[in-house]
Amino acid sequence: MVQKQEYLSKNQKIVLDHVEKANQPLKAYSILYNVQKKGLKAPLQVYRALDKLVEIGKIHKIESRNAFVACKNSNCVVSNATAFSICESCEKVTEINNSKLSKYLSNFEDNSGMKYSKYNLEFFGLCKKCKNK
Amino acid sequence: MVQKQEYLSKNQKIVLDHVEKANQPLKAYSILYNVQKKGLKAPLQVYRALDKLVEIGKIHKIESRNAFVACKNSNCVVSNATAFSICESCEKVTEINNSKLSKYLSNFEDNSGMKYSKYNLEFFGLCKKCKNK
DNA sequence: AACGCATTGTTATATTATAACATTATTATT
DNA sequence: AATAATAATGTTATAATATAACAATGCGTT
Numbered sequence: 001m002v003q004k005q006e007y008l009s010k011n012q013k014i015v016l017d018h019v020e021k022a023n024q025p026l027k028a029y030s031i032l033y034n035v036q037k038k039g040l041k042a043p044l045q046v047y048r049a050l051d052k053l054v055e056i057g058k059i060h061k062i063e064s065r066n067a068f069v070a071c072k073n074s075n076c077v078v079s080n081a082t083a084f085s086i087c088e089s090c091e092k093v094t095e096i097n098n099s100k101l102s103k104y105l106s107n108f109e110d111n112s113g114m115k116y117s118k119y120n121l122e123f124f125g126l127c128k129k130c131k132n133k
Numbered sequence: 134m135v136q137k138q139e140y141l142s143k144n145q146k147i148v149l150d151h152v153e154k155a156n157q158p159l160k161a162y163s164i165l166y167n168v169q170k171k172g173l174k175a176p177l178q179v180y181r182a183l184d185k186l187v188e189i190g191k192i193h194k195i196e197s198r199n200a201f202v203a204c205k206n207s208n209c210v211v212s213n214a215t216a217f218s219i220c221e222s223c224e225k226v227t228e229i230n231n232s233k234l235s236k237y238l239s240n241f242e243d244n245s246g247m248k249y250s251k252y253n254l255e256f257f258g259l260c261k262k263c264k265n266k
Numbered sequence: 267a268a269c270g271c272a273t274t275g276t277t278a279t280a281t282t283a284t285a286a287c288a289t290t291a292t293t294a295t296t
Numbered sequence: 297a298a299t300a301a302t303a304a305t306g307t308t309a310t311a312a313t314a315t316a317a318c319a320a321t322g323c324g325t326t
Contacts, residue, residue, distance in 0.1 A: 063196035085247050118257040123249040
């Protein structure tokens with residue numbers, strides 16, 4: 001039996017490295033542009049690396065922005081419970097690390113009989129800086 | 134002073150009408166294809182109508198799917214607090230109408246000093262039907 | 267060595283969304 | 297009724313985001 005992948009591949013490392021160095025979400029094509037010097041030439045190479053990194057929780061996708069950000073929560077082993085705050089003015093995105101919130105949402109059940117294995121929450125508003133302008 | 138728009142325009146009505154008749158989220162280009170017989174010829178006509186309808190809360194965007202669904206909550210006057218359940222197998226999407234959840238999230242504050250005016254939450258899992266397969 | 271599977275490389279193309287510009291409609295104020 | 301402000305429309309072109317399809321390589325297991 002083939003073991004579950006433990007180490008990142010070359011392209012995955014390159015992409016993760018780049019995304020981790022940014023402290024804001026990056027667009028796929030901006031990543032592509034910036035890793036071209038490292039040999040990744042085509043969108044698919046970036047998207048494939050991103051897919052994997054999202055799958056294993058190293059990177060999260062900010063769905064409302066089509067952008068990708070490195071996971072800041074060491075405990076976010078798998079990308080199944082994510083929450084972000086997004087400033088609608090400066091677009092600053094912060095991953096929310098709030099155990100009460102994650103507990104509340106992980107245990108949430110509605111009357112549909114559906115048990116949720118995953119969620120993504122995006123809050124919008126104005127960050128401190130932008131509010132005081 | 135010009136008043137806030139009260140009635141929908143021609144294109145907005147056409148698009149909303151079509152989206153309301155579907156009971157699942159629709160893609161923008163699928164909407165376009167289906168309203169062409171009503172005279173809307175270009176993507177922008179659909180996107181502009183959708184933008185407005187989303188803004189006034191008649192339609193919500195399912196961000197993770199790039200799809201649009203009519204609001205089922207009569208109280209969802211403005212599209213500022215949305216929650217959905219999404220089946221990862223059959224892609225059925227349901228708008229969650231749970232006052233406890235919406236109260237909890239509307240009042241949520243973290244330590245960033247940011248006050249949220251809006252949120253979107255998407256739960257993923259298997260619906261009843263798909264779970265029993 | 268042979269197999270299975272993840273990854274890579276590459277070209278082409280599909281899908282989603284907006285820019286830019288000209289025109290028309292609606293409604294409030296003068 | 298004329299004017300002005302705002303919203304909506306129509307149209308062409310193009311930008312931005314993402315995947316299909318196919319061939320080849322790398323690497324651990326049997």
